[in-house]
Amino acid sequence: MTHHMRLALLRAISWIVPRAERAEWLAEWVAELCYIERFAECGTQFCLGSFRDAWWLRRNNLHPVARRLLRMETPGQCLAVLAGIAGAIVLLVISLPSARGLFSGPPYREPHSLVVVSAPDVPYGQPSVSIERYRRLAAATRQSFSSTAFVQPATIHFRMRGRDVSIPIARASGQLFDLLGLPMTGQRPALVLRESAWRQLHGRGFSMDGHSVDSAAIISDGAWRLPGKFDAWLLVDESDPASFSGWPYGWVIARGRGPNPSRPFWYVNVPVSDEERDHFECRPPFPRGDMLIGIATLIGFSLVLLGTTRLSLGHDPARRNLPAARRLRRWLFLVVKTGLVFVIVIAGLSMVISSPVPQLAVITFILAFRWVLSDQRRRCPVCLRVLSNPVRIGRPSQTFLEWYGTELICSRGHGLLHVCEISNSCYSGQQWTGFDTSWSSLFSEPAGHRATR
Amino acid sequence: MGEKSLSHTAAMILQAIGAGYVYGFSIMEITGLPSGTVYPALRRLERDGLIRSQWEKQSAADAALRPPRKYYRISRDGLSTLEASQQRYPLLATMIPAAEEQDA
Numbered sequence: 001m002t003h004h005m006r007l008a009l010l011r012a013i014s015w016i017v018p019r020a021e022r023a024e025w026l027a028e029w030v031a032e033l034c035y036i037e038r039f040a041e042c043g044t045q046f047c048l049g050s051f052r053d054a055w056w057l058r059r060n061n062l063h064p065v066a067r068r069l070l071r072m073e074t075p076g077q078c079l080a081v082l083a084g085i086a087g088a089i090v091l092l093v094i095s096l097p098s099a100r101g102l103f104s105g106p107p108y109r110e111p112h113s114l115v116v117v118s119a120p121d122v123p124y125g126q127p128s129v130s131i132e133r134y135r136r137l138a139a140a141t142r143q144s145f146s147s148t149a150f151v152q153p154a155t156i157h158f159r160m161r162g163r164d165v166s167i168p169i170a171r172a173s174g175q176l177f178d179l180l181g182l183p184m185t186g187q188r189p190a191l192v193l194r195e196s197a198w199r200q201l202h203g204r205g206f207s208m209d210g211h212s213v214d215s216a217a218i219i220s221d222g223a224w225r226l227p228g229k230f231d232a233w234l235l236v237d238e239s240d241p242a243s244f245s246g247w248p249y250g251w252v253i254a255r256g257r258g259p260n261p262s263r264p265f266w267y268v269n270v271p272v273s274d275e276e277r278d279h280f281e282c283r284p285p286f287p288r289g290d291m292l293i294g295i296a297t298l299i300g301f302s303l304v305l306l307g308t309t310r311l312s313l314g315h316d317p318a319r320r321n322l323p324a325a326r327r328l329r330r331w332l333f334l335v336v337k338t339g340l341v342f343v344i345v346i347a348g349l350s351m352v353i354s355s356p357v358p359q360l361a362v363i364t365f366i367l368a369f370r371w372v373l374s375d376q377r378r379r380c381p382v383c384l385r386v387l388s389n390p391v392r393i394g395r396p397s398q399t400f401l402e403w404y405g406t407e408l409i410c411s412r413g414h415g416l417l418h419v420c421e422i423s424n425s426c427y428s429g430q431q432w433t434g435f436d437t438s439w440s441s442l443f444s445e446p447a448g449h450r451a452t453r
Numbered sequence: 454m455g456e457k458s459l460s461h462t463a464a465m466i467l468q469a470i471g472a473g474y475v476y477g478f479s480i481m482e483i484t485g486l487p488s489g490t491v492y493p494a495l496r497r498l499e500r501d502g503l504i505r506s507q508w509e510k511q512s513a514a515d516a517a518l519r520p521p522r523k524y525y526r527i528s529r530d531g532l533s534t535l536e537a538s539q540q541r542y543p544l545l546a547t548m549i550p551a552a553e554e555q556d557a
Contacts, residue, residue, distance in 0.1 A: 027520065027521075027523075028477070028522075028523045030520060031514075031519070031520040031521060031522045031523065032476070032477050032478050032522065034519050034520055035476070035478055035519065035522065036478055038519075040478075045487070045488075046478075046481075046488045047488075048488075048489070049487050049488025049489030049490070049491075049492065050488065050489075050492070051489065052489035052490070052492075052493055053488070053489065053492035053493050053496070056493035056496060056497075057496065060496075060500075392458070
């Protein structure tokens, strides 16, 4: 990395630093970099360390209200922050057509009888069937499929506002959207446009192979849930040999006469001659096994959670002395917090992945649940506020083994939490010690108030 | 101001400054700590009043044909905190000798 690249990196990172300190921060790092480049060869490594420094300054210069909110000290603040994040992500998901689709289900008529047919051993979503093979398949499977359609990817280029534009389109059999049962605006169109593409190209007609195509219908952005990503579908007469010229392969979409088999895929054979047969793989794009996947994910989540996470919220000998309302409030807080975190995880996952991946969901849920438990453990079991004033106890040895425990206190004087660094005969986890009224003189609130909590 | 209880890393950095290593890179060199640890620790120590920073005079930097550098000095509070840290971590002084000893 050259000197100029390192300077650019430092300048980029300096945007994290609050504006008031940015110039001085950058001057210090640049000065040190100049010195390092003269006498050492670790300039890049040195510059990368500036990120932590910049982040430290940013974190410690937050507005007091923002810092208090992020600390989530009171249970109300915690739930408000989580609800805010969950609400923001859900709103974002609702505005994203691809993510919205995961929740609303496919917009097609009887989606579980649809089938995507491809050549065997070709990854799902890859065009693999030629128009000749499609015609053989359509003719030979009329008893199995009530309707079939061919979809062939293509690209069109045109000039718009003085610049060249190209958009991905599909040449498709005229009956494609009837087969899908997809609602759209427009009658018997030659061209179907995605809503956002229609807005982009508003007022324009297409010209394909020298022929103008003006008759258009519009479908919503998230309506196409089958292989391929297209802005438009040009509906052609599949009996015309010239209709599917260009890219040699496409997909076959078919609708079965009955419900699909409960298998992830199956094969059909089509005779080519007396001795030769053509093989196709049929895969339902919307399998019925969603519930099974959900149950399997839940079981996997539970097993991994039990194996990796300590579920205990800490030892509290005085727990039974707490009023039932206080105990209920504590559990209610845990349940609501868990629910909000799960909403954040589910909505967040749906934004970044196009289909549910059980493994990823399990890992994310585990991490989220671990945070929920650790947050619950660092709170006072009486008032549910975050414990403060951590004090390390014990004396470190001369080999810097650090302390053997930390004690945190409830700022309202409800008690003390002991967190041991290493399990010993006295403590194996964290232990809560409630204060009685004799401690009241140390805290601002009257003892009677605490005793009744 | 009461003495602050420092972590081992912060104590090492304070010891280095007290020993005469006054620039970020010289502290990195003597402690072996990366820049991402040293500089945030310097900010914390300065925020807590244990060290003070000052920019080098422009004339000195011009004479050496480089930009002026920021250097750090230990404060009075820092000295008492360092003494407490040396009692807590007896190997500190051995690990980080004074800058003059190192030069010698």
